Amino acid sequence: MKLTENPIFITQRRITHRGGVLAGMLIAGVLGFCLLVGFIGSLTDEFGNARPAADMGRLFYGWIIGLEILVLVLGGFAHIVRVLTEDRKAGLWDSNRLTPMSPAQILTGYWFGAPLREFYMGLVLAGFGLVITLSAGLPPTLWLGTQLLILSTAAFFGLLALLMGMAFQRAQGLLVILLFLFTIPVSFLAPSRLLTNYLLPTYGIGHLFIATVPVSEQPMDQDWTSATHLFGLSINPVLLSLILQASVGVFLWRTLVRKTANPFQPLMLRGEAVGLFTWLTVAQQALIWSMWLGIFPTTAKYRNSDDIPLIIAVHGGTLLLGLMLLASASPQPERVRVESLRLGFTNFGPLFSRSAAPLALALAGIAAVAFLTQFLFNLADSWRILLVVCVNLTEVFLLFVLVLEYCRLRHRRRHLGFVALWLVLSCVAPLILALAFQNAGFARFSMLAPGFIALAGPDDTEWPPLFYTLMAHMLIVILLGLVWRRRWLGVIGQAESSN
Amino acid sequence: MLAAFNMAGESTTATSTVTGSAPENASLLVIEHLRVDFPEVVAVNDLSLRIEAGDVCGLIGPNGAGKTTTMRAVSGLQEFTRGSVRIAGRELAKEPDELKRRLGFMPDFCPTYDQLTTSEFLDHFARAFGVADRARRISECLELTWLTDKRDALCEELSRGMKQRLVLAKTMLPDPQVLLLDEPASGLDPLGRIELRKLLLQLRDAGKAVLISSHILTELSGFCNKAAIMERGRLVKFGTLAELGRQMDRHRMSVKWRAGGERAREILKDPAVAKLEPQDGGVLFDFLGGPDALDELLKTLVTQGVRICEWRGVGDDLEQIFLQSGAKELM
Numbered sequence: 001m002k003l004t005e006n007p008i009f010i011t012q013r014r015i016t017h018r019g020g021v022l023a024g025m026l027i028a029g030v031l032g033f034c035l036l037v038g039f040i041g042s043l044t045d046e047f048g049n050a051r052p053a054a055d056m057g058r059l060f061y062g063w064i065i066g067l068e069i070l071v072l073v074l075g076g077f078a079h080i081v082r083v084l085t086e087d088r089k090a091g092l093w094d095s096n097r098l099t100p101m102s103p104a105q106i107l108t109g110y111w112f113g114a115p116l117r118e119f120y121m122g123l124v125l126a127g128f129g130l131v132i133t134l135s136a137g138l139p140p141t142l143w144l145g146t147q148l149l150i151l152s153t154a155a156f157f158g159l160l161a162l163l164m165g166m167a168f169q170r171a172q173g174l175l176v177i178l179l180f181l182f183t184i185p186v187s188f189l190a191p192s193r194l195l196t197n198y199l200l201p202t203y204g205i206g207h208l209f210i211a212t213v214p215v216s217e218q219p220m221d222q223d224w225t226s227a228t229h230l231f232g233l234s235i236n237p238v239l240l241s242l243i244l245q246a247s248v249g250v251f252l253w254r255t256l257v258r259k260t261a262n263p264f265q266p267l268m269l270r271g272e273a274v275g276l277f278t279w280l281t282v283a284q285q286a287l288i289w290s291m292w293l294g295i296f297p298t299t300a301k302y303r304n305s306d307d308i309p310l311i312i313a314v315h316g317g318t319l320l321l322g323l324m325l326l327a328s329a330s331p332q333p334e335r336v337r338v339e340s341l342r343l344g345f346t347n348f349g350p351l352f353s354r355s356a357a358p359l360a361l362a363l364a365g366i367a368a369v370a371f372l373t374q375f376l377f378n379l380a381d382s383w384r385i386l387l388v389v390c391v392n393l394t395e396v397f398l399l400f401v402l403v404l405e406y407c408r409l410r411h412r413r414r415h416l417g418f419v420a421l422w423l424v425l426s427c428v429a430p431l432i433l434a435l436a437f438q439n440a441g442f443a444r445f446s447m448l449a450p451g452f453i454a455l456a457g458p459d460d461t462e463w464p465p466l467f468y469t470l471m472a473h474m475l476i477v478i479l480l481g482l483v484w485r486r487r488w489l490g491v492i493g494q495a496e497s498s499n
Numbered sequence: 500m501l502a503a504f505n506m507a508g509e510s511t512t513a514t515s516t517v518t519g520s521a522p523e524n525a526s527l528l529v530i531e532h533l534r535v536d537f538p539e540v541v542a543v544n545d546l547s548l549r550i551e552a553g554d555v556c557g558l559i560g561p562n563g564a565g566k567t568t569t570m571r572a573v574s575g576l577q578e579f580t581r582g583s584v585r586i587a588g589r590e591l592a593k594e595p596d597e598l599k600r601r602l603g604f605m606p607d608f609c610p611t612y613d614q615l616t617t618s619e620f621l622d623h624f625a626r627a628f629g630v631a632d633r634a635r636r637i638s639e640c641l642e643l644t645w646l647t648d649k650r651d652a653l654c655e656e657l658s659r660g661m662k663q664r665l666v667l668a669k670t671m672l673p674d675p676q677v678l679l680l681d682e683p684a685s686g687l688d689p690l691g692r693i694e695l696r697k698l699l700l701q702l703r704d705a706g707k708a709v710l711i712s713s714h715i716l717t718e719l720s721g722f723c724n725k726a727a728i729m730e731r732g733r734l735v736k737f738g739t740l741a742e743l744g745r746q747m748d749r750h751r752m753s754v755k756w757r758a759g760g761e762r763a764r765e766i767l768k769d770p771a772v773a774k775l776e777p778q779d780g781g782v783l784f785d786f787l788g789g790p791d792a793l794d795e796l797l798k799t800l801v802t803q804g805v806r807i808c809e810w811r812g813v814g815d816d817l818e819q820i821f822l823q824s825g826a827k828e829l830m
Contacts, residue, residue, distance in 0.1 A: 007626040015614045091610030094576050095669075099627035100599045264578045334538045338580045341536065412538060 001105055008096065008109020012083070016116040028121035031067060032128030035060050039132050057136020058209055061143075064129040065205060068150050072122035076115030077157040083114040084165025103260035107253075110165075111158050122150070138212055145208045145238050149201040156199070156245040159252040166259055167267055190310045192228050192237070193291070195284040195317070199248065203228075204241040230286040231373075232293070244283065251276045264335060268328040270359045277325055277363050281318055281370040288314060294376035296385065297457070311455050315389065318371075319448065322363045322393070323400050330356035330401060333409045337491050351488045360401045364394035385454045388466055392451035395473045399426075399447065402477070402484045409487045444469060526588075527552050527708035528573070528677045533582035535565070535572050535732075542568040543579070544732040550677075550708040550725065555699055557719035558712040559821055560729035566712040567607060569729070570679045573710070574604035586677055600628060603675035607682040607712075609662035613655035617646055617665050620654055621672060628673040640668035645694055659686035667695075678702065680711040696721050716821055728821060736820065743820045750793055751813040755781030759805035766800055783813060 003009055039060040044050055087093045087110075096106050126147055133143040197203035203224075210224050218225055227234035255268055268276075291307060336354050343350070352358065368390040375382045403422045407415035426447045434443035443449050450466050450473075458466065528550040535543040543565040550556050558566045571577035573584050575595050584591040586598045612620055618637055625633040641647045644664040649657065657665065663686040670678065684692050699722045702709055710727075713719050719726070726743060728736040736743055755778075756763055767775060767784060771792060774785045786793050797810055 005626070007623045010626065011612060011615065011619070011623045014619055015612065018614050091606055091608060092612065094606075095610050095624070096627065098574060098576070098599060098602075098604060099624060100596055100629060101627050102596075262578075334536070338536050338578070341534075341580050 003108065003112060006105055006109045006113070007099075007101065008106060009113040012109065012113025013116055016113075019117075021117050021120050024117050024121045025124050028067075028071065028124040029128075032064065032125050035063050036128050036132060039135070053136045054138055054212065057132055057138050058212065061129055061132050061136070061138070061146075062209070064125055064132065065146055065150065068122050068125045068129070069153070069201070071118050071125065072115070072150060072154045073157050075121075076118040076154050077161040079118060080110060080114045080158055080161035081165045084110055084162060085168065088165070097260065103257045106260055107162055107256050111155075111162060115154075115158065122154070142208050142212050146201075146205050149204045149208075149238060149241060152242055152245050153201045156249050159249050159256065162256050163252055163267070166256065166263075189313060190288075191224055192226065193287045193310065194313070195244070195280060195287060198228075198237065198241045198244045201241060204238040207237045228287070229290045230283070231289045247279060248276065266329055266331050266335075268325060270329050270356075270362075273325040273329040273359060274362055274366065277321060278366050278370075280321060281367055284314055284317065285370040285373050289373060292374055294373065295378045296374040296382050308456055312452055315451055315455055316448075318367050319393065319396060319451075322360075322367065322397050325363065326356050326360055326397060326401055327404060329359055330404055330408070333405070333491055336488075340492050346492055348485060348489060351492065355405055355488070356401045357398065357405075360397035361394065364390065364397050367393050384463055388454035388470065389451045391470050392448070392454075392473070395470070395477055396427075396447055396451075398477050399473075399480065402480045406480070406484045406487055409491060447473060526550065527554075527586065528710065529583075529585040530569075530573060531583050531585075533569065533572060533584065534580045535568050535577060536580045537568075540732070542732050543572065546582070546729070546732075546734050548710075548727055548734070548737060550710060552676075552706040552708055553703055554725050555703045555709040555711060555723050556725035556727055557716075557723040558710055558727050558729065559716065559719070560712075560735075563731075564729040565732040566729055567681055568732075570604065570606075570681050570710065570712065574602060574679055575599075576604070600673045601676045602679070603670035603673070603677070604679045605666055605670040605681060605683055607685065609659065609666045609686070611654040611657075611662055611665060613653065615654055616651050617641065617654060617657070617668075618650040620665065621669060624669045625672050630672055636672060640671050643671065643698060644668040645691075660688055660691050663687060664691065667698075676707060678707055678709045678711075680709065682713055683711060684713055726820060740820070750786045750788075750790075751783070752786050752793070753778070753781065753783050753809060753811050753813045754800070754807060755779075755809035757806040757808050759800075759803070762803050763800055763805040766796075766803060766805070769796065771796070781809065 039056055042051060042056045042060070043053055084093070087096075129147075130143050133140065191197055191203050191206065206224050210218055228237045228240055229235070230240070251272055255272060258265060258269070259267065288310065291310075297307075331354055336351065339354065340346070340350070345351075368386070371389060372386065375386050379386070400419075400423075404415070404419050407418040407422075411418050428446070430442050430444070430446035430449070434440055444453075444465070450469050453462065453466060526549050528548070530546060530548040533543055533546040534541065546565075546569060548556070558569065560566050568577055572579045573591070575591060575598075586601050589598060591598055612623065615623065618641070621637045621640060622633060625637055630636050638647070638650075641650055644667050646661065646664055646668065649661060654662065654665065663683065667680070667683060670680070684695055687695060699709060699711070703722065703724075711719065711723070720740070723740065725739050726736070727734055754763070760781075764782070767782065771786055771788045772784050773787060774783075776783045786796065797807075800807060
């Protein structure tokens with residue numbers, strides 16, 4: 001079915017046009033025109049001296065790009081989330097699902113139909129951007145490359161918006177925007193080495209802009225101008241952005257199609273979670289591989305002080321990604337209960353295989369293998385770091401699953417609050433106390449501490465306490481595991497009694 | 500000429516607006532041992548129904564009995580734990596997409612795109628269902644639901660009853676064989692309810708199988724030939740109204756006579772007769788017994804010389820069936 005024949009696309013187009021698109025296009029036009037006039041005016045200074053047109057062009061085209069990202073990426077994202085949540089609440093989503101339209105047709109209709117107004121506005125801004133770029137004598141490839149990146153990011157964010165709109169009743173998808181905005185300051189730590197810079201258009205656009213500056217005038221920070229490296233192999237950053245967005249987009253699309261066909265399944269299947277986690281963690285480790293080339297420094301004297309926050313940020317990102325995927329793949333207890341009723345299983349084995357606990361172990365294993373690449377050639381010296389980081393990662397993933405599933409079983413709809421409380425108490429609060437009292441001792445109580453401390457290069461005297469801490473965490477995992485198992489068995493018991 | 504499906508699933512044509520004819524003993528909707536679990540409760544438990552072509556089955560029960568959940572499960576919107584749903588002999592779980600054209604579900608609320616006109620709204624679903632000759636079919640459905648004069652009105656301008664009719668029109672667009680109507684009359688005014696009754700009778704005559712839930716029992720009895728009474732997720736009673744009537748052990752009766760009143764009053768002192776109330780030319784009473792015993796009572800009256808000019812059940816049949824089913828809390 002062609003997009004123009006897609007009923008949802010047609011309906012969204014009718015709704016958008018009825019709501020008026022001229023106002024939005026006029027606003028975009030006025031903003032674009034002001035920037036064009038500003039560009040022309042800035043070609044001479046207050047004394048009538050000419051300024052370099054290319055410099056002024058980059059400045060004003062940069063503003064256009066900022067506006068385009070605001071309108072097309074963030075505005076489009078928010079619009080899709082809103083339309084989808086409203087249609088779900090109104091029952092129109094279900095009405096569409098009851099028609100012979102395939103899940104892909106339904107999703108495509110919303111994906112391209114809902115943000116039409118933003119698309120028109122982006123088109124107007126892009127037109128002014130082209131005029132400024134050509135007038136400033138900048139290469140057309142700058143305009144083409146940046147527009148391609150913006151469109152691809154808008155499409156990627158559109159898929160995220162569909163997922164958010166399907167997963168939540170309210171527009172909590174805005175949290176994703178905040179999360180991504182939060183990654184921007186972090187991304188300046190090492191622009192070419194953080195994966196989020198490629199999932200967002202940040203590095204690609206920065207790279208394209210700096211490439212138009214004469215070499216003698218380029219900023220000292222070579223990180224913005226040099227080619228990106230994956231395990232030492234160079235790759236064009238724009239291409240890497242497009243590949244990353246497309247590949248993650250494929251995972252999102254599969255999830256969306258599956259959820260549209262059967263909304264009772266978990267947000268992500270375990271196979272999909274493993275695939276996505278593998279791809280993203282390996283890609284991230286590949287990006288930072290060129291820092292040490294497999295010889296992760298084991299003592300502070302080898303270490304560039306800039307590398308410590310970066311490696312800690314990467315470790316934190318791995319943790320965060322793992323927790324998000326575990327939360328998405330963890331099954332709803334009610335679904336497991338229904339399955340136990342349907343299939344008639346009464347022992348713990350099938351329950352365990354349905355829980356996200358095996359997935360936690362799998363993700364920790366994948367992270368360990370990806371992380372191993374940094375230690376390939378000095379494992380004899382650095383095995384303790386690898387061991388502590390990987391065991392800590394496993395403990396955190398397992399504990400998170402146990403707490404999440406226990407809270408879902410025990411508190412049902414209120415489980416999110418309890419899980420958040422656990423995260424704050426066991427992970428974040430000790431770190432805040434350590435900062436507040438300027439006492440690193442508090443930080444050791446955080447579940448996350450062993451991994452971060454190990455990566456920061458501790459003295460030999462600090463290793464034994466780290467291992468003791470890990471063992472204490474392990475004991476907590478085992479105890480909680482017993483409570484969690486008991487609660488799951490209760491679910492089967494309920495199922496049997498209602499049979 | 501409108502497209503429709505015959506029992507073999509082939510496309511046929513018919514001249515009437517509601518197409519098809521009623522094949523005999525063709526089970527269009529078969530639900531077997533349906534069970535739906537919710538976190539705290541078994542919403543539908545071991546429910547089995549069989550609705551044939553030309554049947555209009557009233558699904559009755561108090562709030563929370565599982566009527567809407569049953570309809571959602573049959574339509575494919577609600578996952579069920581066990582059981583099977585067959586539409587025209589084909590399993591819903593195995594061929595969900597194929598059966599989407601054969602099943603029309605009208606929910607108890609009115610999901611509409613408020614910024615579209617009624618004809619645009621129907622056009623959306625006509626495209627989605629791949630309806631041939633969309634414009635004509637949309638006009639027909641608007642006419643069927645008395646919305647022709649509102650074809651250019653925005654959905655947000657419609658009253659609740661009109662929206663209800665619009666969603667009914669949407670449900671009928673692909674000319675489905677089985678219709679699930681959840682409280683279709685709840686927002687309609689008296690005239691709308693009369694028209695709805697006519698429409699349902701048309702659907703019945705066209706051989707559609709209709710499962711309809713409503714709280715308004717007097718309305719259901721006007722066009723239902725079957726009833727399914729649910730309570731706490733279970734099916735309490737199911738059958739044709741005649742079958743259910745035969746199962747009743749209490750009948751409110753009205754009897755009038757031309758002569759022999761004294762004799763009649765003597766006979767009606769029978770222990771099976773209760774709540775005797777005089778009325779003009781006769782009496783009203785409750786008879787505590789089955790249809791056979793009631794026939795016996797009539798025979799006694801006639802043979803004892805009472806000249807009876809009226810002998811009929813009072814009140815709504817469906818209401819009586821419902822009241823005697825044990826599921827008494829309607830609202």
